[in-house]
Amino acid sequence: MSVNVQLAALFSEIALLLELQESNPFRIRAWQRVAQVLESFEEDIAHRAEEGTLLDIPGVGKDLSATIQEFLETGTITELFDLRASVPPVLVQMTAIPGLGPKKALKLYQELGLESLDELAAACTGGAVAALTGFGEKSQQNILKGIDFVRRISGIWSLGQVLPAADVMLKSLGGLKEVEKISIAGSLRRMKETVGDVDIVVGSRAPEPVMDAFTSHQLVGEVLAHGTTKSSIRTHDDLQMDLRVVPPGVFGAALMHFTGSKEHNIRLREMATRKDIRINEYGIFDVSDLTAGEKKGDPEAGRRLGAATEEACFKALDLPWIPPELREDTGEIRAALDGTLPELIELEDIRGEIHAHTDASDGHLTLEELIGAVRERGLSYIAITDHSRSLTIAGGLDLDRMKWQIDRVREADARHPDIRVFTGSEVDILKDGTLDYPDDLLAELDIVIASIHSRFGMSGEEQTKRICEAMENPYVGVIGHLTGRMLGERDAYDLDVEQVIETAVGTRTALEINAHPKRLDLNDRHARMAHKAGAGIVICTDTHRSGHLDFMRFGVKVARRAWLGPADILNTLEADALLDELHRKRE
DNA sequence: GCCGTTTTCGGCCCGACTGTTTTCAGTCG
Numbered sequence: 001m002s003v004n005v006q007l008a009a010l011f012s013e014i015a016l017l018l019e020l021q022e023s024n025p026f027r028i029r030a031w032q033r034v035a036q037v038l039e040s041f042e043e044d045i046a047h048r049a050e051e052g053t054l055l056d057i058p059g060v061g062k063d064l065s066a067t068i069q070e071f072l073e074t075g076t077i078t079e080l081f082d083l084r085a086s087v088p089p090v091l092v093q094m095t096a097i098p099g100l101g102p103k104k105a106l107k108l109y110q111e112l113g114l115e116s117l118d119e120l121a122a123a124c125t126g127g128a129v130a131a132l133t134g135f136g137e138k139s140q141q142n143i144l145k146g147i148d149f150v151r152r153i154s155g156i157w158s159l160g161q162v163l164p165a166a167d168v169m170l171k172s173l174g175g176l177k178e179v180e181k182i183s184i185a186g187s188l189r190r191m192k193e194t195v196g197d198v199d200i201v202v203g204s205r206a207p208e209p210v211m212d213a214f215t216s217h218q219l220v221g222e223v224l225a226h227g228t229t230k231s232s233i234r235t236h237d238d239l240q241m242d243l244r245v246v247p248p249g250v251f252g253a254a255l256m257h258f259t260g261s262k263e264h265n266i267r268l269r270e271m272a273t274r275k276d277i278r279i280n281e282y283g284i285f286d287v288s289d290l291t292a293g294e295k296k297g298d299p300e301a302g303r304r305l306g307a308a309t310e311e312a313c314f315k316a317l318d319l320p321w322i323p324p325e326l327r328e329d330t331g332e333i334r335a336a337l338d339g340t341l342p343e344l345i346e347l348e349d350i351r352g353e354i355h356a357h358t359d360a361s362d363g364h365l366t367l368e369e370l371i372g373a374v375r376e377r378g379l380s381y382i383a384i385t386d387h388s389r390s391l392t393i394a395g396g397l398d399l400d401r402m403k404w405q406i407d408r409v410r411e412a413d414a415r416h417p418d419i420r421v422f423t424g425s426e427v428d429i430l431k432d433g434t435l436d437y438p439d440d441l442l443a444e445l446d447i448v449i450a451s452i453h454s455r456f457g458m459s460g461e462e463q464t465k466r467i468c469e470a471m472e473n474p475y476v477g478v479i480g481h482l483t484g485r486m487l488g489e490r491d492a493y494d495l496d497v498e499q500v501i502e503t504a505v506g507t508r509t510a511l512e513i514n515a516h517p518k519r520l521d522l523n524d525r526h527a528r529m530a531h532k533a534g535a536g537i538v539i540c541t542d543t544h545r546s547g548h549l550d551f552m553r554f555g556v557k558v559a560r561r562a563w564l565g566p567a568d569i570l571n572t573l574e575a576d577a578l579l580d581e582l583h584r585k586r587e
Numbered sequence: 588g589c590c591g592t593t594t595t596c597g598g599c600c601c602g603a604c605t606g607t608t609t610t611c612a613g614t615c616g
Contacts, residue, residue, distance in 0.1 A: 026599055030588035061589050099605080101614050136607060186616085199616085225615095230603055232615095242616075244603090257601085262616070269600045274593080280601055299602065 002497070004038045004045050007071060010080055011035035011064075017083040019102040020091045033059045036263050040330050042529050044498060046072055093117050097146035098224075099139070107134065121147050153238050156194045158487045159554055160517030163188075165219060165239055166198045173243075176213055178206040180248045185258035190324045191557035193520045194487055197240035199258050203251035214243045250282045252309035257281040263329035271333070272317060283307030284316035325560040342563045347556050349566040351574055352381035353549060354447050355426065355480060355512065355540030360405055361386035362394035364545045367412055371419055373549050381575040383422035383447040384409050388436035390428045391453055397425075402437065406444060420575040422446035426480055431455050433469025435476070442475035443586075446579060449512065449540075451480035452493070460494035467500055471509040477582035478538055479504065481514040481521045489518070501530045508585040510536035510570055515555025516548075527562035536581060538570045 015031035037059055038045065048054050049072050054065040071077050094105035094117070111132050114120050121144060123129050130140040166184060174182045179202050183189070186199030204210050211231050215223045224232040224240070232242045246254040257265065257280065269279045276288035285302035306316030314321045319336045323344055326332040335341045357363030358370055365373065367384065374382045386405065387396040397405055406423050413421035424447035428436040435442065435450060442448050450470045458466065470476055482500065483492035504511055511530050514521045519542070522530060530537060539555035541548050559569060566572045570581050 024588080027588045029599075033589085059589070063588060099614065103613055134607070134612080138606060142606090197616090225604055227604055232604090258616080260616080262600095266600055273600075278601085282602095 002044070003072070004041050007045060007068065008035045008038035010071070010077060011038065014077070014080050014083060016092060016095065016102075017080070017087045020087050020095070020106065021083070022102075022106070030059065030061075030064070033263075034064055036329070040328055040525060042525060042532070088115070090115055090117065090120070093150075094120065096150050097143060098149065099142050099146060104134070107132065117147050117150070149238070156196065156488060157239060158194055158517050159188075159191070159520075162195055162198055162239060163517075165235060165237070166200075166241075169198070169200065169214075169217060169219060169241060172217060173200065173202060173210060173213060176210060178204045178209050180204055181251045183255055185244075185255055186242075186260060189259050190261065190327060191554075191561060193523060193558070197242060200241065200243045201251065201255045201258050202243065202245045203248035203254075204245050205247060207245040210245050211243070214241075244281070246281065248308075250307040252311070252313050253279075253283045253307040254281040256310050256313050259324050259327065261328050264327040264332070267329050267333055268317065277305070277317070278302060279313075279317075284313050323560065325557060326563065328561075343565045344560045345556055345564055345566045345569055345572065347553050349569070349572045350379070350539065350552055350556065352379045352383075352420070352571050352578070353541060353543065353552070354381075354383035354422065354424065354478070354538060354571055354578070355385050355449055355514075356382055356543040356549075357386050357426070358384060360401070361391075361396055362544060365543070367408065369546070370543070371412060371416055371421060373543075373546065375416075375419055377549055379419075379549075381420035381422060381578075383424040385424040385426040385447065385449050387453075388425055388427040390430065390436045394453075396428070396436075399437070399441065402441065422575075422579075424448060426451055427476075428453055429466060429470040431458075431466065433466040435470060435473055439473070439475060442473070445475070447477055447582060448475050449478045449480045450476045452484055456484055456490075456493040458493070460496055463493055464496040464499050467495070468503040471500075471503050471507045474586045476509055477585075478510045478512050478540075480512045480540070481519050481542070482511060482526070483521050483523075485521055486518050487520065492521075497526055498529070501526075501533045501535055504530065504535040505533050508536070510538050510582060513537060513539045513555045513558050515539055515541045515551040515553075515558070517551060517554050520554060520558050522558070522562075524558050524561035527558060527564065531562065531564055531568050536570050537564065537568060540571075 011031050012035040015028050018028045037057060045068060049069060054060055054068055067077055088109060091105050091109055094100050095102060108114060112123050112128055114123060124140045124144045129135050129143060130137045166188060170182060173179055181203030183201050185201045187195040188198055202210055207228055215226050215231055215233055219235045220233045221236040222234045224234060230244050232240060234240050244254060244258055272279050278285045278287045280299050282300045284305045286305055287302035290302055306312035311321045320341060322332050322336050353374060356370055358365055358367050371382060387394045389396045389398045409421055409423045423445050425445055426449045429450050429452050430436060483495055485492035511522055513527055527537060539559060541551040543549050570578055
């Protein structure tokens, strides 16, 4: 885990502990804000500290910069140490229960003297919670359910897990005659690599039938809230979905609001407030002529400057439309103001796939089936990159089979004049950084992707050296799935990503954005870092089965979140130009 | 705790739903 991410987690913990101490809410927000900034901060925070430019980071002042320094120098934060000692751990556990925040957790702790979630569950069963003022029978039941939920679920979902359910719900609701407009919102629309829930926004003049259809849908396991404009459900698989229904005339404002991110919205509103403009889910309002009382009562008070579409809302703020993938408060508002928003890559820009497995190793498609699938999707080239000999578990090809493979791929290429079929391999990087095939074999291949599939436990220093060593090989065009992480299953192995990127630039080796929804590796932050440093980037699906080529859209989304355009991705090039790029290091 | 093309002090985004209350606090997104 990078220092930035470590610090972000610690700052979030400090914010929560301060909240449980009933500190000044704005002080709490200061810690939260910097935690969020650090999470997506591209540069290594240690470098900024060395440069002495910590104070230039938005939200970092005298105290927080001193805390960052302290952590970098000592590995600990005194304030956090003290907070942990003074806040009972059960309070932190309680705030993970849906519906329980700091205030209620504190009340339960103080009134009932609880020390664990088990004791809280017992207090609920015994009726002690319902007897407290501010709580009742319903709260008591909800807390019991919540404890069960906390113990069962991580609340982190990968895109591949949520999209099918989201599509089903979107289709069902979209088919209702009352629904005029509908869209996914929230982190799923921003295409974060993992999401906590599914947000849907509907434009309709008749909200009740839409709400009823939503809360009684066959996917629903439990209804969490059911209002006239807002409802929440949990599916049988424990995935939460929130639906918001607004009049079609304010759909754009609602979509913008519920797409977030929260930090992006806050930044926009802070900016708008200075100009006496109010932003909410009903529109962008000029409130300069209103009294304080008028502003308070009616969320739609004032002169509406925009609401129907997102474009109109951004225009009302003198901004161009900002793509959802950029709305993370990482400089997109500044760029929009300056007119320097990047042109982002689209799925249609991708010309070919260069990482795919056939049934010669562990893929499920024959060579011909794979070529057919490539043709169906309008791509113009494919590289056949089956596994190398050491990866016996995945049917890696030994030297003889590899030679057979090269011949049959060349034959296939000749058979299909409309699709360029490249020879290739996903060759294993061995423990010492050498490759699983000799150089004279690699030299025959059009495309060599080098990846790590073994010894994930090596130290960060060793692992970094191993990968950098592999990049020094002149035939290695691409490093596959750089960090090896599997979302929800396996953490990234220890690695100095900055060092690897530097070597990639120096050796002219491209880095892969692996588009499999469980991998998404490089992630958006690393991809942005790599591009800024000048590394070449390809987006690959690592196809093993029918349908996997469609993962490309996930990889494209990662690239978009990394601010990358078509010119920044190598497999937007035509076949020959791509090969030239990947072979430059062979010269 | 941070911050300033209205401020170095006084602000700091906005609204819906729930459950418990007789008008609202807490939680959530």
